[in-house]
Amino acid sequence: MRKVLTALAWLVSFVLANASCAQTVKPMVKLDASGEMYFAVVCGDGESVAGVDRVNDIHLWNLATGGHRLFKVGLDAQVDPGALACDQRTIAVGSVQGMVTLLDYDGKVRQRVGLKEEVTGLALSRGGSKLAVSTANSPVQLWDVASGSRDWSGTTSFANTYGARISPDGKSVFAADGDTYVRAYDISGKLVYAAEGDLLEPFDVSVSADGKTLAVAGAEGNVELRDSATGKVLKKSTSCGNPIFLVIISPKVLTVLALILDESTLHPAGIGYWNANDTELKQLTVDPKTVVGMGTDAKGLLLIRQDSPAKLSVERVE
Amino acid sequence: MELSRRDLFSRCVALGVVKLGAGLTVATAFDSWLRAETVPRPATPIDQLGPFYKRGTPESPGHSAVLRAQGDPGLQLAVAGTVYNTRGEVLPGAKIDVWQTNHQGRYDITGYRYRAMLRAGMKGEYDFQSVVPGHYPARKCQHIHFLVQAEGHKPLVTQMYFASDPIFKGDPAKNMNDDCPSVELVRPILLSDQATTMGANATFELVLESQ
Numbered sequence: 367m368r369k370v371l372t373a374l375a376w377l378v379s380f381v382l383a384n385a386s387c388a389q390t391v392k393p394m395v396k397l398d399a400s401g402e403m404y405f406a407v408v409c410g411d412g413e414s415v416a417g418v419d420r421v422n423d424i425h426l427w428n429l430a431t432g433g434h435r436l437f438k439v440g441l442d443a444q445v446d447p448g449a450l451a452c453d454q455r456t457i458a459v460g461s462v463q464g465m466v467t468l469l470d471y472d473g474k475v476r477q478r479v480g481l482k483e484e485v486t487g488l489a490l491s492r493g494g495s496k497l498a499v500s501t502a503n504s505p506v507q508l509w510d511v512a513s514g515s516r517d518w519s520g521t522t523s524f525a526n527t528y529g530a531r532i533s534p535d536g537k538s539v540f541a542a543d544g545d546t547y548v549r550a551y552d553i554s555g556k557l558v559y560a561a562e563g564d565l566l567e568p569f570d571v572s573v574s575a576d577g578k579t580l581a582v583a584g585a586e587g588n589v590e591l592r593d594s595a596t597g598k599v600l601k602k603s604t605s606c607g608n609p610i611f612l613v614i615i616s617p618k619v620l621t622v623l624a625l626i627l628d629e630s631t632l633h634p635a636g637i638g639y640w641n642a643n644d645t646e647l648k649q650l651t652v653d654p655k656t657v658v659g660m661g662t663d664a665k666g667l668l669l670i671r672q673d674s675p676a677k678l679s680v681e682r683v684e
Numbered sequence: 685m686e687l688s689r690r691d692l693f694s695r696c697v698a699l700g701v702v703k704l705g706a707g708l709t710v711a712t713a714f715d716s717w718l719r720a721e722t723v724p725r726p727a728t729p730i731d732q733l734g735p736f737y738k739r740g741t742p743e744s745p746g747h748s749a750v751l752r753a754q755g756d757p758g759l760q761l762a763v764a765g766t767v768y769n770t771r772g773e774v775l776p777g778a779k780i781d782v783w784q785t786n787h788q789g790r791y792d793i794t795g796y797r798y799r800a801m802l803r804a805g806m807k808g809e810y811d812f813q814s815v816v817p818g819h820y821p822a823r824k825c826q827h828i829h830f831l832v833q834a835e836g837h838k839p840l841v842t843q844m845y846f847a848s849d850p851i852f853k854g855d856p857a858k859n860m861n862d863d864c865p866s867v868e869l870v871r872p873i874l875l876s877d878q879a880t881t882m883g884a885n886a887t888f889e890l891v892l893e894s895q
Contacts, residue, residue, distance in 0.1 A: 502732050503841070524831055524839030525733045544733040565739050566793065585735050585793070609735060630789070632735075632822035 389621075389639050390684050391652055391669060397427045397678040398434055403658040405445065406670045406678070409452035410492075412663020414471075415670060415680060416452040418445045424457060426471065429680060437473035441465070448487040448500070448529065448570075448612065456494035456511065460485025466499065468511060477514040487570075491532040496553070498530040498539055506530040506541040508555065518555030522547070528584070529570035529612075533577045533594070540580055540594065542568035548582055548597055561597025564588075569610060575617035575662075583610035589622050589640050589647060591615075603640045603647040610638065614660045616667045623660045623667050623683060637669065639683060650683065688806075690714055722772030725891045729866035731843040736791040737829065738799060741781055747805035751782070751798045751814040758787025758815030760883035761873075763828070763844070766808040767890045769837060774808030775892065778834035782812060784827070789820030804834075816846065816873075816884055824851050824863040830890065837892040844888045845870040 397415065403425070406417030417425045422441040427434050437457075442465045449460035456476075460466045464481040466488070487500030496517070497509040505520035506527040520527065525544030532539050538558070539551045544567050550558040566585035573580055573594065580592040587605035592598060603622075609632075612625040624638035624647065634654035640647045652669065658678070659670035667683040687695070693714045696702040704713050744750075752760065767778040783799040785791050792798055798817075804810050817826050826849045832840040845856075845864050853859045856870040864870060873884040 503730055524833060524841060525737070544737060546737075546739045567734050567737055569735070629791075629793070630820050630822060 389641070389648070389650065391650060392682045392684060394668070394680045394682045395429055395432065396673070397429075397432060397680065399425065399672070399676055399678045400434070400436060401425070402675050403670075403672055403678060405447040405450055406659035407450050407452060408659070408661025408663065408668055408670070408680075409457075410454040412661070412665075412668065413454060414452065415659070415661075415678070416450060416457050417658065417670075417678070418450055418459060422461075424459060424469065424473070426452075426457065426473075427678075435471075435473065437469060439467055439469055439473070439475055441467060446484065446486050449485045451488040451490045451497070453490045453492060453494040456490060458488045458490055458497055458511075460488050460499065464501070466497070466509075468497070468514070477511070479509070479514050487527075487529050489529075489531045491536045492534050493536065496532055496536065498532050498541075500527045500530050500541075502526055505543065506539065506549075506551075508532075508539055508551075508553070518551075520549060520551055520555070521557065522549070525567075528567065531571050531573045533573050534575060535577055538577070538594070540571045540573060542571040542582060542584065548580070548592065550594065550597060559597045561592065563590075566609075570613045572613050572615040572622070574615050574619045576619075579615065579619050581613050581615040581622045583613040583622075583624050585609040587626070587647075589613060589624055589638070591619075591622075591642055601642050602645070603642075604645050606636065606638055606647050606649070608635055612660060614662060614667065617662055617664060618666065621667060621683075623669070625657070625660065626654070689718075693717070718773070719771075725768050725770055725772050725889070726868075727770050727893045728840055728842050728889070728891045729868055730841055731865050731869065733829070733831070733841045736793065737781075737783065737831070738793075738796070741783070741796050741799045741801040744800050744802045747802055747810045749782070749800035749802045749812040751784070751800050751812055753797075756786070756815055758818070760881075761814045761816045762811065762883060762885045763814065763888055764809070764811035764885075765888040765890060767804040767810065767832060767834065767892065768808060769834075769892050769894060771894075774804075775834040775837070776804055776806045776808055778804040778808070778810075778832055778890075778892070780804060780810050780890070781829075781831040783829045784814065784817040785820060787815045787818045789818030810890075816848075824861055825849055827864075830888075832890050832892060834892055836895055838895055840890060840892050842890070843869060844886070846884075846886070847872045848884070 401419035403417040424437040443461040443463035468477040483501035489498040523545040527541040529542040564586040568584035622640040626636040628635040636649040827843040
């Protein structure tokens with residue numbers, strides 16, 4: 367009997383402990399979609415969502431009104447997940463053939479820039495004046511949106527940059543590089559640091575709203591928080607055992623979403639959630655096949671899911 | 685002891701069987717001779733690094749490595765080649781990282797199985813013993829990753845493919861696909877004729893561009 371009571375007490379404390387840090391996914395807004403999305407992102411501070419569908423058309427939704435616009439901009443080829451970015455005025459999309467297209471919220475194409483490599487990632491600065499471009503074989507590049515010209519290219523020992531982000535204040539660029547380093551540049555292209563990462567490649571980096579903290583994740587399957595000023599690792603989650611392709615940090619820093627891929631198929635295998643007060647990288651109880659994007663607004667983390675071919679939902683992760 | 689070509693040339697000059705014209709030194713004459721013999725080569729096409737490159741692969745002694753362990757399943761594979769620059773000069777000491785899946789298409793993430801780091805020999809030569817890598821769902825083609833680095837040259841990140849891969853239907857030139865960027869990276873294989881120890885042999889020359 368004593369053993370049973372002890373076990374019961376342990377079970378209750380275990381359930382309470384897990385319930386106290388359990389996360390919920392709450393529907394926020396439903397959006398009408400005229401096509402099946404391939405990939406979608408949250409724009410600016412969460413005012414809009416932009417997406418690329420399976421026939422390479424661009425969609426834009428206003429989250430406050432649910433208003434939807436469809437832009438047929440004649441993309442030359444498929445778009446890699448990650449090669450779509452937006453702010454409050456500009457949408458940037460890059461193709462596997464190396465074409466970067468910049469359009470405004472009316473769907474008017476402002477720039478088309480042809481690169482010679484597959485575009486694998488894009489990130490706009492706040493205000494949309496600068497664009498960080500990742501490609502399949504080269505280090506990060508920073509482009510001036512107004513002129514459509516390249517300001518500078520970064521450096522690596524031998525590899526391409528997988529994911530790059532521009533700091534909210536527009537003064538720094540952070541790159542997750544295939545040679546396993548995380549690099550920081552100032553906005554003029556001067557290398558500030560190259561911080562050694564894990565033994566396997568980092569695939570993505572995300573910057574907190576205050577610009578002080580980076581979340582970095584990749585083939586090791588864990589998420590690191592790093593000091594953005596030095597690159598020093600502050601905290602590290604457990605590994606999920608599979609590569610993490612995309613990572614996004616909440617404005618409040620303490621929580622992170624991660625798109626986990628199956629290491630064999632490289633298809634979505636889970637959505638990781640990490641509360642940095644703990645070490646465990648948990649998985650949300652959502653079907654990863656329905657997740658087409660992740661992002662943040664002022665309040666926290668958001669998931670974008672394809673409910674049906676005609677419906678998207680934006681959900682808050684708490 | 686086997687003399688190097690440079691030593692042999694020096695000896696020939698010393699013995700008078702090779703005479704140098706006015707203004708030539710032994711060193712400049714030898715270098716000019718070698719340059720005249722070299723054939724410019726196109727740079728090896730680049731390919732994607734990853735995923736699953738891993739830093740810190742232990743260095744194998746010399747220009748040879750053995751990636752497979754005794755008893756490993758899979759068709760045995762021997763890969764050999766030479767590291768050149770685009771002028772056709774060999775690059776002794778070039779650092780070569782290779783990594784691949786096992787025969788079932790699995791990378792070793794936690795350790796360094798089927799990964800090696802070796803240095804090209806004095807004639808730019810390298811070789812390694814492995815197994816033919818397996819297919820895995822994210823990639824259509826069997827492949828081996830290479831990262832080659834030599835002083836004064838751009839690092840080369842590339843992959844080698846196999847003409848025997850069913851994806852090419854026996855004719856890589858006609859049946860290329862988007863998983864392989866260049867037919868030049870697709871290498872024929874030669875099967876050894878010993879039924880009991882049959883293995884595949886392939887050559888893969890690695891040509892780096894100057895910085």
